[in-house]
Amino acid sequence: MRHLTVALWASAAILATVALGGCPSGQPGGGAVTPTTGESAGPAVELQMWTIWSAEPRKSALDQIVANFEAAHPGIRINVVPTEPDAYKSRIRVVTGSGSPPDIFFVWSGEWLHNFVRGDNVLPITAELDANNSEWRDRVMGDALKWYTFDGETYGIPFLRQCTFFFYNTQLFERDNVQPPATWNEFLAACDTLKRPDVAPIALGNSVKWPAHHYVSCLWQRLMGQDQLVSDFDPLGPGAYDDPGYVKGLQMFRDLVERGVFNRAPNGTTRENARALFYTASAAMFYTGTWDLNALREGGEAPEDFWDTWDWFNFPAVEGGRGDQQALHGGADGYVISSKTAHPEEAITFLKYLNSVEAAQLFVEQCKELVLVNGAVTEQNADEHLLRYARQVEAAPTIVPWADTLLERSVAEVLLDGCQALVEGSITPEQIMDNMRARQANVKRHLQELGGSSMEVETPENEAG
């Protein structure tokens, strides 16, 4: 046995040494041998670009944008690697963690991106945005860039704007003579009126556990305002959560559950089935994102007779709340450049192109989604829904990110779990806040050990009242 073990380890060691010594390490993009530019002007620069747009129509739209870009820039090739969104989260972490990230990659805004920025994985592009009288910066719609900005540096471009609204069935509303509610009390009354044995007032598919949290997230914003949330959520802040609004918001959601407004077993219902409840008129309302626009309208998964029987309204105002009652809620997905890229200039050139009106219009044309480039959505490339949505975004005083994208990841998980437990009634609002405080204290200790007060979230401008 002894010499067997020795032999075993010896050969493993030899193998490892040969392997480590014999091969160049750290090929970008994980061992895919890419022709890197030599000193000569021969082969093109190849950039790896990772995206979650693996499904149609986004996939083809991106392919086409890339093809157009390559035609205009013969010296640069973009190798797009699409990955299914859920899997992407672990995949990008693994490759970043082992030091060979792709040159350009997809990010979700807020803490998800911030986490990458803290580890120094992302290239700031502030100077490029500001060049030529900040011509590039001005192209980006609204204030979305602020969620890509930390400590005064901007780390990428927001591209897709997605907001959540209450979608409602106009026929069911008409049948019960209900108007889209503007305030929380009107909303509660509407729920009571709409409720029937075969109709749930609201469809909720909470098996992935973040849809329920949207209610809490919105209520918190309405009650306390965006600025307070952002500073309370700062993982290096006090993390006291002593505003009674936190418990109140959770309680308001719990009251909603107890009122019986949701379909059967929301925690066992997928988002897709909640959507199906909505378009089969088994539910009168559905709080979901604009990503579902395509499923509900012509050509979507909903049956044809449903296509013209829905509309949407913003989350109702909460009486006596301190936040901006007209604010929208949403996120801004985008792209960043790796700080480890060997070709920063070429990567920036591509990002700039991706963010151009030309590319954005192409994307809108094919995907019917809102791209955060001024002038991207026009009467030629969009339908009435998208046009109306774009106007709403333009007019919004502010667009508040959902709580789970603002909170540090593990603290966010505590909130999400808490909301799921709240649906089944196995936890109290106070307990959820205790759990969040405890988790955040832990995170704070860890971040301080890493040493860095520079990780503070940049506080966005004041919310206009």
Added chain:
Amino acid sequence: MSRRLAARLSDAFYALLALIFMLPLIWTVVGSFRASGLRTEPWGLPERLNLSNYAAAWEGKIGVYLLNSTVVTVISVLVIIALSAPAAYAFARLRFRGSSLMLGFILTGLLIPAHAVLIPLYQLNAALGVGDYLAIIGPYVAFGLPLSVLLLRAYFVEIPRELMEAAIMDGAGHMRILWTIFMPIAKPAVATVAIFQASWIWNELPFALVFIASGSHYTLPIGLLSFRGEHITDWGAILAGVTISVVPLMVLYLLFQKHIVRGLTAGAVK
């Protein structure tokens, strides 16, 4: 009750049980021909023979993924058997010091979840400079070994000692005994190992997802996932893809199944 009737009844019972077992697969095949309504009426039948899902799956390069999966699976299974058979033989028949410790060492591999070693393995692959096929075949072989060694060893132990002793008298070496005597007798176990490893590798996801860098080397499970978007999923195409991906394994299974039965009827073990 006559013996015949009892046999009939028992067969009917198993057939019914099999039908219940098959329902999900039948549902998949039926669903792959449906154009709509998979969510709201999950048990509906296709209105007519609709091939659009297959067209979508084919458009999604399912053919390329099929080829990739075949290459990876065949190579991995062959290497697994080539490596595990000698080891199983040694553990079953040779008394060397520390053999049970060594066996325990390899068996620990059974319990290791892929995710536990994902990052170190990725770094290893990057350091080796291997990507794509090689990057996943290595881990597949390593993770396939414990079960194969375990199963083959359990089978080898049952093979009568006299067979081996007689061969040694004839001057045969261990390798020859293994390949000319043990392996033919152990065909059922080898076939079992091959089938199980193949179905595992064919459907493996975490490694393939992280280690395969280029889209042209994607295996089937990743290919299937690419029909799942962030918010909208083309379940029709996925079901068509699943149907396509199940066929090769089904054929493999039917082929190997014969060997398992032959092992029995040949009555090699006496």
Added chain:
Amino acid sequence: MLVLPAAVVFAFYITYPLLHTIVLSAYSWSALNPVRTWQGMGNYVELYHDPVLRVALINNGLWIVLSLVLQLPLAMLLALGIGSALRRHRMLRTLFFSPLIVPAVAVGLIWQLFYEPNFGALNALFEAIGLDGWTAGWLGDPKLATLCIIIVSSWRYTGFHMMILLAGLQAIPDDIYEAARIDGASAWRTFWHITLPLMKRIVLVDALLITVGSVKIFDLIWVMTEGGPNRASEVLATYMYRTAFSDDRMGYAAAIATVMLVLTLIATVIYVRLTGQEEAEA
């Protein structure tokens, strides 16, 4: 020397990365940050007080016990009942094996639709036969979620265990059965006194496989509930995955992985002991 090639490959791709993981469990670190801070046993101390770990351990225990209880007898029944060379038995075996070749993602989806509380077939079935009280949220019910997934897993793997037992069954010489038949032994007695003792080793191997599979079960749970609702169906592997890739606490995740490894070692030692005894008796 026959073991060497296998052992080298194994050590290279599994043992080395695993040791790496164990070392990393002593640190607090993020995949996205090169800075690692030394924690010593800190992660393990936290694990000891972690209520989610307790839930996961209990669930893994449930997985082991229920999987053994459901799969082993059913697999044995199948191996005995349709294990012959008859063509129709071969066909039936293929059918029982077929769930295994469907990718886990697809299996999860199909069963999700079956359990779905609003449109799903299970609730529809209960309503149709007048058992309205039996309808439930299934995967959305913290008390039922784990059980529901264990049933799916048993459905998926029973055919595989049938195959393994079959391989063992075929090693039993026919003449022993012949002798038993001439002695007039009943089917049950034959099974209990001849088949089972002769198959003891392969049954043990199979039991170990089920145990081990239950400790590292991941994909079905991830696809169907992601460990929810509110962690009710969390097991070690899903908890580790979430901690590593969602919470980005790699050190803590490595500590969970190490706990899993310790459990393997225990299961393996028990197995080696049991089979070792066998060999000594033989």
